[in-house]
Amino acid sequence: MEYRSTRGVHPRAMTRPQHRSLVVMFPGTGAQHARMAAGLHGREPVFTEAVDAVLDLLGPEGGAARADWLSDAPTEPMDADTRAAPLLFAVDYAMGRLIESWGIRVSAYLGHSMGEFAAAALAGVFRLEDAVRLLWERVRLQRTTPAGGMLAVAAAERELTGYLGDGVVVGAVNAPRHTVLSGPEGPLRAVADALAADGRTYRRLPSRTPYHSPALAPLVPATRGLLATMPLRAPRTPLFSAYTTLPLRAAEAVSPAFWAVQPTAPVLFWPTLERVLGERDRLLVEAGPMQSLTVLARGHPAVRAGRSAVVPTLPPRALGPEADLRSVRAARQEVLARSGALEAVRP
Template identity: 30%
Template sequence: MSPRPAGADGPPARAADRPRTVLMCPGQGAYLPGALRHLREVPAVAEVLATVDAHAPDRGPAAVPVGRLLTEADAPGPEELLRADPLGFDLATYAAVVAAATALLDLARPWIDAVLGHSVGDLAALTVAGAVTVRQGVQLLRVRDRLLRTAELPAAGMVATDAGADRAADLIRTCGTERVRIAARNAPAQTVLAGPDGQLARLQRALLDDGHRVTRLTSRTAFHHPLLGEVHRSFRRLLRAQPIARPALAVHTTAGHWAQTPAQLRTAAAAHLTEPMALHHTLLALRQAGFTTYLDSGPRALLSALVKAGLPGCATAAPLRTPVGVERIRQRLTAVAPPHRPGRGAW
């Protein structure tokens, strides 16, 4: 049995004989065409994909089912899918993380103590922890899609840079790009910025002139930004009507705190719209609380790379960093498994 979930003010009770492990759920960047193609027959994965497609009937007759997006290598890439079908992109991102994290949880449940979401990955983390169902997650993303489509938002987006947050803040002030905000402090040398396209492009040029790398992120708008304030308020009102279960795993947020009560969990589900993230400080707090092993449920190992940069000496694994089958996942988990790990998982 896993340790009891966290209370409102602290982490789960420490298992006496081992350090603690957190399962990380990425957000944008987690969609990779065909990422689950070697796992399509795994019951936990198949169930998630089938549920997502069953409860998203309004994407139009030409929309590619999420199950196909994640199990066929020639499915549309992230930018193409986002342009053609923004809701499909959101659903595929969510389904990829929930399916992968559920699969990892089935294999490693005895030694996973908490889940950590990153950006919209908070909704996947809540699902994996058992606070909301997959059906609820799909319904919430459909509502969010409607709110984003009907909001009068300017063209806006997000970029990642290797500039530190302090240097980025200096350039925001000196470039007159005050509508650009720091969306995420991911690591000492990775900051995410969000804002209207015009000011974001001006700041991007200033960062490049300053010798920094800058990457435009595949994002439908400027998440973690006050631009989405009205969307956030509407989404929060709708969340109040959603039943929230007591999570089976402790839930930590990139806002830097444990979420346990229904109100805290609802706040976590909506935070990606307007609240900035402080992943680096969150990881430091988790390390201080005894979390020394970090499992990344996404492809490309995006979050585990940030852990390696910010928490040297901690164990990390990204078992689905490339599309692989169950046995290869087990091998990758073995590298970080506690010595006393019981069993071989559910498959």
């Protein structure tokens, strides 16, 4: 029996499927953009139900976020915490549910920052209502911390030590030459000026909060207390943590301290991806907007060599409702084909 992928293959090319284990990846803060996945709302029932379940738990705040998400003229910008946090979580979570509905067993989850939190809810570590409660408490507390942000720099972590200090730290290691710096607004602007003067390539991420830096230390004790009231559980599906680079252990999953410190801890996405792809051949599917993790994963030797593969589910930017639908449906076909679930029929 022969099979054929639906993307990037000549219509008459026939190949046998590589039965790679499916790993679903979830992007974090910085991946959000206006009307991300909005074209699926009301048209993909599983997605719609999951997004609405998240936003309904937030009451009027969730309703306002949904209205801005679906509007061409939102009242709040997408990089505001009251929009970015709940909507990115909702889209990540809903895309995860949609992929699950395709009937292929998920072998593991891998999330980046907020994406790990969404993955934990899908894996059963958090009840959805508790995850949303914790998310909104963090949003509330972030309003009391100094303004700041993050810079994505085209450089290795070791090259940036001279730019660190005054609250600016490495917030994420995304690839061998893709490092995120995070910190308070004033010092971060000074770092941006220094990077520009030195001819380094960087961009400001769409966030007003210095995630994964000491600036968010005040969130830790308050959220640890809240987490202590929640019934945390070991994941029912393996979850690779981008904070430890390892599969989440049961003791970590049920530890309030483990989850409470995440806003201040660096995201080690690339070392974690190396572990995921080093274990076996994988089919990576990005469940979220922007295709940022897809771009990173395509640079990994295992993907470049064809041993593993990566499939985005959403367009890289807002291209309209029909583009959202086309992208998701093409991704479904490709995932099913690559997993051997679809038999190609020769024309």
